[in-house]
Amino acid sequence: MRITPRKHEIQRIVDLLEDPTFDTAEQMAKAIVKEVAEQLQMRDLYALVHTWEDGHKGLNFGPFGSPAEAEAFAKKCSFGGRGKLVPLTSPGVTLAATWGKENWPGYCFAEGCGHPPHMHAIDGASRGKCHLESCPCTKFVKDDPSLKAKKKKPAAKRGAAKAINEL
Numbered sequence: 289m290r291i292t293p294r295k296h297e298i299q300r301i302v303d304l305l306e307d308p309t310f311d312t313a314e315q316m317a318k319a320i321v322k323e324v325a326e327q328l329q330m331r332d333l334y335a336l337v338h339t340w341e342d343g344h345k346g347l348n349f350g351p352f353g354s355p356a357e358a359e360a361f362a363k364k365c366s367f368g369g370r371g372k373l374v375p376l377t378s379p380g381v382t383l384a385a386t387w388g389k390e391n392w393p394g395y396c397f398a399e400g401c402g403h404p405p406h407m408h409a410i411d412g413a414s415r416g417k418c419h420l421e422s423c424p425c426t427k428f429v430k431d432d433p434s435l436k437a438k439k440k441k442p443a444a445k446r447g448a449a450k451a452i453n454e455l
């Protein structure tokens with residue numbers, strides 16, 4: 289499956305790699321594999337449904353990351369018959385629309401929330417507290433606060449490096 293990693297996906301893997309609480313490399317590897325599987329479930333993917341020349345059902349292949357990847361696969365195999373591209377709707381996104389997803393773009397970044405924007409009260413032009421009674425969220429947080437904090441650090445470093453270069 290060919291995919292282009294997204295910034296937030298990379299960040300979640302980096303967080304696991306930098307997590308000092310794993311006792312063994314195997315535990316870390318297991319967590320990474322699970323995280324990647326979860327990330328793939330958050331994408332809309334594609335299946336290739338094959339029908340033989342005589343109308344018999346062939347095999348269904350997938351998932352593919354893009355229609356182009358599915359087409360390239362079909363060309364390489366050249367089974368004959370007909371191929372049909374079927375978009376697969378992400379089960380992860382579907383679940384998250386109802387149940388939310390913590391630390392994922394599009395969902396509230398407030399600690400312990402992760403619920404979708406529509407579950408938050410309208411507060412002027414922005415979103416206020418989360419409607420869910422069991423949720424500690426008091427205001428919708430749109431952007432990942434950890435990304436903001438991390439962005440500042442390299443900038444400061446660059447500044448420091450520049451200052452050294454100028455000496």
Ligand SMILES: [Zn+2]
Nearest residue numbers: 401403418423
């Ligand atoms: Zn919430």
Ligand SMILES: [Zn+2]
Nearest residue numbers: 396401418425
């Ligand atoms: Zn919230």
